[in-house]
Amino acid sequence: MSVDESVVSGSKAAARLRAAAIEAFAANGFGATTTREVAARLEMSAAAMYPHYKSKEELLFAIAYEGHQLTLEWLQAADPVGEAPADRLRAVVGEFAKNQATHHARARVVEYELAALTDEHFRVIAGLRRDVVRLVRRIVQAGADDGSFAVPDVEGVTLAIVSLCVDVCRWFPGGTYTEPDTVAKLYPELAIRLAGAHS
Amino acid sequence: MSVDESVVSGSKAAARLRAAAIEAFAANGFGATTTREVAARLEMSAAAMYPHYKSKEELLFAIAYEGHQLTLEWLQAADPVGEAPADRLRAVVGEFAKNQATHHARARVVEYELAALTDEHFRVIAGLRRDVVRLVRRIVQAGADDGSFAVPDVEGVTLAIVSLCVDVCRWFPGGTYTEPDTVAKLYPELAIRLAGAHS
Amino acid sequence: MSVDESVVSGSKAAARLRAAAIEAFAANGFGATTTREVAARLEMSAAAMYPHYKSKEELLFAIAYEGHQLTLEWLQAADPVGEAPADRLRAVVGEFAKNQATHHARARVVEYELAALTDEHFRVIAGLRRDVVRLVRRIVQAGADDGSFAVPDVEGVTLAIVSLCVDVCRWFPGGTYTEPDTVAKLYPELAIRLAGAHS
Amino acid sequence: MSVDESVVSGSKAAARLRAAAIEAFAANGFGATTTREVAARLEMSAAAMYPHYKSKEELLFAIAYEGHQLTLEWLQAADPVGEAPADRLRAVVGEFAKNQATHHARARVVEYELAALTDEHFRVIAGLRRDVVRLVRRIVQAGADDGSFAVPDVEGVTLAIVSLCVDVCRWFPGGTYTEPDTVAKLYPELAIRLAGAHS
DNA sequence: AATGAATGAGGCTTCATTCAT
DNA sequence: CATGAATGAAGCCTCATTCAT
Numbered sequence A, B, C, D: 001m002s003v004d005e006s007v008v009s010g011s012k013a014a015a016r017l018r019a020a021a022i023e024a025f026a027a028n029g030f031g032a033t034t035t036r037e038v039a040a041r042l043e044m045s046a047a048a049m050y051p052h053y054k055s056k057e058e059l060l061f062a063i064a065y066e067g068h069q070l071t072l073e074w075l076q077a078a079d080p081v082g083e084a085p086a087d088r089l090r091a092v093v094g095e096f097a098k099n100q101a102t103h104h105a106r107a108r109v110v111e112y113e114l115a116a117l118t119d120e121h122f123r124v125i126a127g128l129r130r131d132v133v134r135l136v137r138r139i140v141q142a143g144a145d146d147g148s149f150a151v152p153d154v155e156g157v158t159l160a161i162v163s164l165c166v167d168v169c170r171w172f173p174g175g176t177y178t179e180p181d182t183v184a185k186l187y188p189e190l191a192i193r194l195a196g197a198h199s
Numbered sequence E: 001a002a003t004g005a006a007t008g009a010g011g012c013t014t015c016a017t018t019c020a021t
Numbered sequence F: 001c002a003t004g005a006a007t008g009a010a011g012c013c014t015c016a017t018t019c020a021t
Helices: A012-028 A035-041 A056-078 A085-102 A104-112 A119-145 A154-171 A180-194 B012-028 B035-041 B056-078 B085-102 B104-112 B119-145 B154-171 B180-194 C012-028 C035-041 C056-078 C085-102 C104-112 C119-145 C154-171 C180-194 D012-028 D035-041 D056-078 D085-102 D104-112 D119-145 D154-171 D180-194
Strands: none
Touching (some): A012 A056, A012 A104, A056 A104, A085 A154, A085 A180, A104 A154, A119 A154, A154 A180, A154 B154, A154 B180, B012 B056, B085 B119, B085 B154, B085 B180, B119 B154, C012 C035, C012 C056, C056 C085, C056 C104, C119 C154, D056 D085, D085 D104, D085 D180, D154 D180
16 A cells, blocks of 8 residues: 555645655745745745645645654554564564654654645545554554553553654754664664563 | 732733733634734723834734743742652642643633744743743653653653643633543643553 | 715725726736736735725725726616606616716726625625616606506516626717717607607 | 638637636736636646747737627628618628627627737727727718717717627616617617717 | 734735746 | 636725824
8 A cells, every 4th residue: 555646736836845844844934934935945935835735734735644643554564463562562662763753854844734724625634644653552442452561551652652752843953863774773662661561 | 929019010010911812812823813902802902002012923922921931930849849749749730730721711812822023022932931831841751760650751741741730721611521620630630641640 | 875985995096096996997807917016007016005904805895896886876866756757768868877977987897796705795795786776767757657668578678788888888988979968868869769659 | 701810810729818818817817817727727737829829919819800890790781782871881780780789799809908908919900999999980970971970070980889889898787788689679779879870 | 002004025826928838 | 619727907995004183
């Protein structure tokens, strides 16, 4: 499965526009970024975006859709479904944290700029967000069920693990953490602790 | 100690403007919020803000300053300095999480809209943010030092605990968590787990 | 009865804007006239129109509404209701033609630029237009009924008389007709002929 | 004599473009119609117009030129030159009114959208317009000269007859008049009345 | 302190048109 | 010929801010 072409154009110019917009939106916010700024990063005219996206909001939607879709795919691909919950949690959280760090600009847009979407577009994205949480919840639940996790509250722990991963894009790089791999090593251990797994 | 009057006006109208701006900025982002929108929430004219704040950015600064100052004060007040690190951590994280939930609109502004500040104002706020992290780090360090916490990496665990608290304002209210008190009960336990404290 | 204040603002600036817009729209058409052009005629900034009219279309609507309302009032005031149909027709057509000539710029906007109105605004204007035709039709009908007019087709003759008057704004001033009064003398006689009145 | 090929291309694609443009310009005005809209009516790309017309204005000119030329030809062909003025007037006005009704979309463009032409193009069209008026004036003058018309003012009556015919395209179809033939029956009689012809 | 009007700057978008394919 | 992408210019409108009242 891959990103839906009907929403996220595969054309080269469209992809470059998304990349430029991600940098700009992440740095200044969607509302404070002008279409000119995005185009200027590619040395294109201000109008060059419009054959590819009908509006600035559609550009944001394409970014948000692709971002969520990719996250979902990556987490699904990283999840060793048949194995022990602790191993699954480590794998998924490592992947999640690493990607939030690696793609922190995109992630910031994807996490914090959704208020500018139309209601309809927002609903589409909200659906993908729920899928991500569900994926993590299933693992936490599996550990709770087989007794390998000591979880007082599946919902709360799931929320916390996802929250921890999501927030990486806000602060990364920061403090002594400047490499995605360092984050990818720390976070699985943190998640295991939150889950109360027998070490 | 209280919020610095020279930055955050104590006048009633100024306070109402901050409150209205917090709601608007939280909902739509600073860049996408107009001064008219803020004024309209108070049924004032767009020009009525200017006797109180020199600019929209000054209004944001006042909000950010007050928000950080209050958080810092509350955490300091909640920290039972002489007691065991685990108890201190519980107390501080409980307070932090509860306040991020209770004041999630203000917290969102304070956490995510700082890019619009002038460099000078940003530096002031960044200083306050460092104070908050330092407060948590001292507790984690104390626990690491006296052996009551099993912390592989003081910096990383501090980062994670703060990150977890900060991110509350992004998702709260959400899932089954709709009361600040419920969050205030869960989060101290999560922090204790992250710190690897002997229960 | 006078022009409805809730649609056509009585403020001085609003009236000056309508006057400037009439000249510009008449000369170049609504679609080809820019808001800057209108403002420039008053040596105002391009944005100065917006406290008075929410959009260019609202400005057009105010002009169209006022124009139709005034025409209707003038014709009603000019109609000597109790007298002979021929005298009424002369009076009304003289007034109509004179006003279309005197205010030919406004009339052009009012007659030819309505396609740019929103559907709702168009319906309001269409109602006023029907009232004007009805006023003329009643006179023609009265003459047909009392035998003072020889009208083969009340509807057709009404249409023709109104058509003749309306079209004045298209060509006036033109040929040897450069004074509204000259038109005001010719047109009643033409209408009488169209109505087949006993001279 | 036929329409000048050097101005109005006879190619099929060019003719379809004119037809599509007439509908669009008539509905929304030249200024408010985009080249894309015209092309879209033919399911062509926006650029497809340019091999046929150098610009939007040239397309308008071709339409206006062809429209006026055809009107002139039709009126000339309809005029039974040697016969009585009354018969000539009836024939010419019947043809004129019928054509304004039949081709009311084209006529609207031709009558009301000329302001967008370049000065040079406008002069060409204005020449054709004068020819049309001259054709009618000659008939009115002939009737005045031989005493068969009772015309107080040749210029005024000519103006009125042409005005009546021109304006058909503004209101047709309307009221109970929905067929060109009905108009073609009414209008000669109206013209005869305006001319004060002995019936 | 508060307002309505005004403004200069600029934002998003559209447009007529060109160009490489 | 026809097209999709690109562009410079411009259009409508909004915005933060000022000013006279």
